[in-house]
Amino acid sequence: MEKELIESRFRELQLHICNELEKIDGIQKFDEDQWTRSEGGGGFTRTIVNGKIIEKGGVAFSAVHGDVSEAMRKQLALEGNSFFATGVSIVLHPKHPRHPIIHMNVRYFELDSGKYWFGGGIDLTPHYVDEDAAKLFHKGLKEKCDAFHPDFYNKFKPWADTYFSLPHRKETRGIGGIFFDHQDESCGISKNELFNFCVELGELFSVLYGQQIAFKSHDEATEREKKWQLTRRGRYVEFNLLHDRGTKFGIYSGGRTESILMSMPPMAEWTYNLQVEKDSEEQKTLDYLSDFHDWI
Amino acid sequence: MEKELIESRFRELQLHICNELEKIDGIQKFDEDQWTRSEGGGGFTRTIVNGKIIEKGGVAFSAVHGDVSEAMRKQLALEGNSFFATGVSIVLHPKHPRHPIIHMNVRYFELDSGKYWFGGGIDLTPHYVDEDAAKLFHKGLKEKCDAFHPDFYNKFKPWADTYFSLPHRKETRGIGGIFFDHQDESCGISKNELFNFCVELGELFSVLYGQQIAFKSHDEATEREKKWQLTRRGRYVEFNLLHDRGTKFGIYSGGRTESILMSMPPMAEWTYNLQVEKDSEEQKTLDYLSDFHDWI
Numbered sequence: 001m002e003k004e005l006i007e008s009r010f011r012e013l014q015l016h017i018c019n020e021l022e023k024i025d026g027i028q029k030f031d032e033d034q035w036t037r038s039e040g041g042g043g044f045t046r047t048i049v050n051g052k053i054i055e056k057g058g059v060a061f062s063a064v065h066g067d068v069s070e071a072m073r074k075q076l077a078l079e080g081n082s083f084f085a086t087g088v089s090i091v092l093h094p095k096h097p098r099h100p101i102i103h104m105n106v107r108y109f110e111l112d113s114g115k116y117w118f119g120g121g122i123d124l125t126p127h128y129v130d131e132d133a134a135k136l137f138h139k140g141l142k143e144k145c146d147a148f149h150p151d152f153y154n155k156f157k158p159w160a161d162t163y164f165s166l167p168h169r170k171e172t173r174g175i176g177g178i179f180f181d182h183q184d185e186s187c188g189i190s191k192n193e194l195f196n197f198c199v200e201l202g203e204l205f206s207v208l209y210g211q212q213i214a215f216k217s218h219d220e221a222t223e224r225e226k227k228w229q230l231t232r233r234g235r236y237v238e239f240n241l242l243h244d245r246g247t248k249f250g251i252y253s254g255g256r257t258e259s260i261l262m263s264m265p266p267m268a269e270w271t272y273n274l275q276v277e278k279d280s281e282e283q284k285t286l287d288y289l290s291d292f293h294d295w296i
Numbered sequence: 297m298e299k300e301l302i303e304s305r306f307r308e309l310q311l312h313i314c315n316e317l318e319k320i321d322g323i324q325k326f327d328e329d330q331w332t333r334s335e336g337g338g339g340f341t342r343t344i345v346n347g348k349i350i351e352k353g354g355v356a357f358s359a360v361h362g363d364v365s366e367a368m369r370k371q372l373a374l375e376g377n378s379f380f381a382t383g384v385s386i387v388l389h390p391k392h393p394r395h396p397i398i399h400m401n402v403r404y405f406e407l408d409s410g411k412y413w414f415g416g417g418i419d420l421t422p423h424y425v426d427e428d429a430a431k432l433f434h435k436g437l438k439e440k441c442d443a444f445h446p447d448f449y450n451k452f453k454p455w456a457d458t459y460f461s462l463p464h465r466k467e468t469r470g471i472g473g474i475f476f477d478h479q480d481e482s483c484g485i486s487k488n489e490l491f492n493f494c495v496e497l498g499e500l501f502s503v504l505y506g507q508q509i510a511f512k513s514h515d516e517a518t519e520r521e522k523k524w525q526l527t528r529r530g531r532y533v534e535f536n537l538l539h540d541r542g543t544k545f546g547i548y549s550g551g552r553t554e555s556i557l558m559s560m561p562p563m564a565e566w567t568y569n570l571q572v573e574k575d576s577e578e579q580k581t582l583d584y585l586s587d588f589h590d591w592i
Contacts, residue, residue, distance in 0.1 A: 033569065047568045058568065168547045234560070241537035242547055251464045251538055258569045264530070266567075270560035272343045272354065273329065 007063045007086045013202040014061040020206035025051035039066040045259045057092035058262030071253040080111030091263040097229035098218040100126035106198040119181035125174030127232045129288040134175040138295035161292040171289045230269035303359045303382045309498040310357040316502035321347040335362040341555045353388035354558030367549045376407030387559040393525035394514040396422035402494040415477035421470030423528045425584040430471040434591035457588040467585045526565035
């Protein structure tokens, strides 16, 4: 399992996902920016705006290498002198408030010491939680996990719950999904199989997103739904800038800001001490987000 | 100089500032929320929305006390068992893109060990930098500093430059101002005089803001100006959630989220890799923000 193979397969994955998302969107295409990193490597950042379904989204691929910097050594506790990292990251902000925000990431990291690991995950952030849609999403993730290891879903689902949470709001980011980091062959499957798991997870992404979009048909959004969407997007900003380790590491270690912050929504709103109506759909969503759930 | 006196004078300061801001706004009044902290103390958060001048703003007062927690010990390097802290914090987001965002904070901290310090500052974040308005702002700050100590402005102005910067954007937040922290009598003036400096700085705040609002008359905002304002507000969000020590400490240590995040703009926008026109006013502002300036 050479790193060049992982890199080229991840780049293919990015292009595959963009193709599938263009089909789901129906009208809009991705633009591509290529960038290089002065210390070694670079990437392709693909973005889509003002689609029929996707208002703002990004699918980023990067493959970077170089010396382990002091910031990396400190924040990632790395033991090695040089590193290689490649991955695909996605965040999509849909236009319709009844469609969910979705995030995916698969990544591979290796050190000159020979140590390597895979990480990744997919999670869903509905502006309005629909229990059946949440179940369908988790069912798809569990099936993929089960195909690789019987323990994966039970390990990676709670990991997502804990990771994608906003303690300062006493809220989860959304209905979770799966998240994993620092996985090598000690997780119970070979390096090759772990790689296949990441690639297949990436391929599953557009299938799961397509299911969510097709799950129900929705009327044109009301002003109330749009306002709630802007508020929930504000929470997404808070998570990404205050808590997301990938974002913080990227920003503090001098990564490419525009690629890191492609996760930001097109627009977000903050209202001081917003109160929602009792028994409203907004309150129902907040109730769902107040705790973790077994969706299966 | 008893802490009770500082606390009551800071609360008076909050009410004075709100009165002055209501006069500047002309139509809208502040609402007040009182809150208590289970570990000791509490505060009054005053907010204003949809004014003629101020679209969203907050003037917060708090006075809290309790045991020094592990988080505080770690993040603030505190040597003591119990603490007392009181302060006034302000962020105002104006409606018109040609009016600046403004921030002020004065605070007092003491430990049971007898150690105390004052901190604070005022800084200005114009959506469009106007050099003459920036000079007037710094002139006002320098005069107030000079009245207390000949070195204050020269010490506190560069401190604001360094503090209010977004390294990940290679931008300053705005045109700076003054910032200081951990000041006790070793700064060259007595505790009593330091306290007076903080109070007078607070009193100066509404004067400086009034000057900025009255500095020029502006036509109704264009769509282009409004869009630029939303983008600059996005940068303000980035600073506050990624870099602002007060925000991060408040959030991570379990402070009152709604009071801490009253600094968020009413609405903000993110555009992937936004490019501004050459020789435009937006580019001129970015040029000003690309480095620190001596405004006097």
